Amino acid sequence: MNFSSFKEFKYGWRVVLASTFGIGLGMSPLPFYTLGVFAIPLTKNFGWGMDTVMAAMPVFTIGAVFAGPLVGYIADKIGARKTAITSVIIFSFTFMMFSFNTGSKALYLFLWAMLAIAGAGTLPMTWTRAINNWFNKNRGLALGLSLLGTGIFGSFAKIFASHLIDGYGWKYAYIGVALLPLLISLPLAYFFFRDTNDPKVADRVAKLRAEVPEYVSGNHSGLSVKQAFGDWRFWLLAFSFLLISFAVGGPIPNLEKLFSSKGFDVSDAVILASFLGYAVVIGRLIGGYLIDRFWAPAVAFILLSIPAVSCLILQTVDLSYTNAVIAVVILGFGAGVEYDLMAYLVSRYFGMKNYAAIYGFLYAFFGLGAGFGPYIFGRFFTETGSYNSILGYAAIAFVVGSIPLLFLGKYRTFKADTEEESVVA
Structure with missing residues (x-):
């Protein structure tokens, strides 16, 4: 292996860390x-149905749909660092x-809406904006590493919350989980998270440019939001991520209940669901690694259609x-590709000029699928007592959502300080 090709990490590792x-302790994975x-x-303490609990996701989604693009626009204007912190x-x-909360459904749903607005700046669109600017040749791997947190802390948070609930009750568990970003990610962001246009890292960026000839800083090149809306690729990605996010996002919060309905006890159900995070990693x-070396849409088609198999396995009676x-591992593997793929494709097909805003709008479609998916899964279970039928629809969504990605075409390059684009031959 030629380690000289990884020199970008010599200067950008702090931002990745x-x-x-x-990302791992932010709005995307923790809730x-x-x-x-x-x-x-x-459900035990308040007598709520599973559909009531999962109704949080549509509310959360609607909040994210409005907040995501707005916060993305803010991040493009004032910087990812201030927005994220x-x-x-x-x-x-x-x-x-x-x-x-003492059992109020209205308060429960209101807090989910507020959580979406408050946490929009912790979504990958802010953090990956800096990642895309620090990395070019190893952009896919850097994005993959930066998004590892969703899997690592997703699994950890499940087990951590479960232990807190067993030992101290669900109220203290909420506080314990909420302290994680405040005590861990905030200090790291304050000391290490800086974009390439930050004066405090000017020397490091200069050395990066000197040592890595392939490095390209694209802070000011790319399409405007209006141009992106007029590009058929934007709507193709919106359609694909809507279906894929539904297929991935629908089962994940329901896994514990799904396994319980299959005869597993609560502790085994939580452990089984936690395997998802390891697979995401x-x-x-x-x-x-693959999207840095092969055409990303083809890699995505393969890796995002395979999880349809997991839905078929989960339909098994015994x-x-x-x-x-x-x-769970197959499902987690697919979930591990979706976020970094979105970040990578936005940077390659729309550029970095309005990266966070464009990402934010695409995330709105992604959020619709991921947000309404759990509720729809929960609704099916409440009405039928089984997840089998909705798992079948999710399997179809994986395949139908992956196929359009093959039509994206070649990557695009953008002329610096202009909004014109040219296609790489």
């Missing part, structure tokens, strides 16, 4: 991965407020522990 913790764990005590603080305190690394692990 801060992003890994910032999403722990929802299924908190669902058990909430501010959001981490507000997000943490908002998450703590769930501990004050593997998917991030392998997916990031689901064994081994097959359950296999299904």
Whole structure:
């Protein structure tokens, strides 16, 4: 292996490290991965149905749909660093407020809406903006590494929340989970997370340019948001990510309940669901490495259609522990590709001029699928007592959502300081 090709990491590792913790302890994984764990005590203590608990996701999604593009625009204007740090603080305190609920459905849903608005700046669009500017040749791998946190901390958060609930109750568990970003990701972001246009890292950026001839700083090149809206590629990606995010996002918060319905006890259900995070880590690394070396849409088609198999396995009536692990690992592998793929494709097909804003709008479609998916899954279970039929629809969504990615065409390059684009031959 030629390690000289990884010189970008010599100068950009700090940003990758801060992003890994910032994304992993942010709005994307923490509420999403722990929802299924908190669902058990909430349904028990308040007498809510699973559909009531999962109704949080549509509310959360609607908040993210409005907040994501707005915060993306803000990040493009004032910088990713200020946006991310501010959001981490507000997000943490908002998450703590769930501990004050005494059974009010209205308060529960209101807090989910506020959480989406408060935490929008912790979404990958802010952190990956800096990653894309620090890395060119190893952009896919850097994005994969920075997004490892969703899998690592997703699995950890499930187990951590479960232990806190067992030992101290669900209210203290909310506080404990909410403290993670405040105590871990905030200090790392403050000291390490700086974009390439930050004066405090000017010397490091100059050395990067000198040592890595292939390095390209694209802070000011790319399409405007209006131009992106007029580009058919934007709507193709929106369609694909809407279906794929539904197929990936629908089962994940429901895994604990799904396994319980298959006869597993609560502790085994939580452990089985936690395997998802480990698979996400593997998917991030392998997916990031592959999209740096092969055409990303083809890699995405393969890796995002395979999880359809996991849905078919989970439909099994007498689901064994081994097959359950296999299904979760396959599903997690697909989940490990989606986020870094979106970041990579936005940078390659739309440029960096308005990266965060364009990412934010695409995330709105992604969020619609991921947000309404858990509720639809929960609704199917409430009405039928089984997840089997909705798992079949999810399997179809994986395949139908992956195929259009093959039509994206060649990567594009953008002329510096202009909004014109040219296609790489």
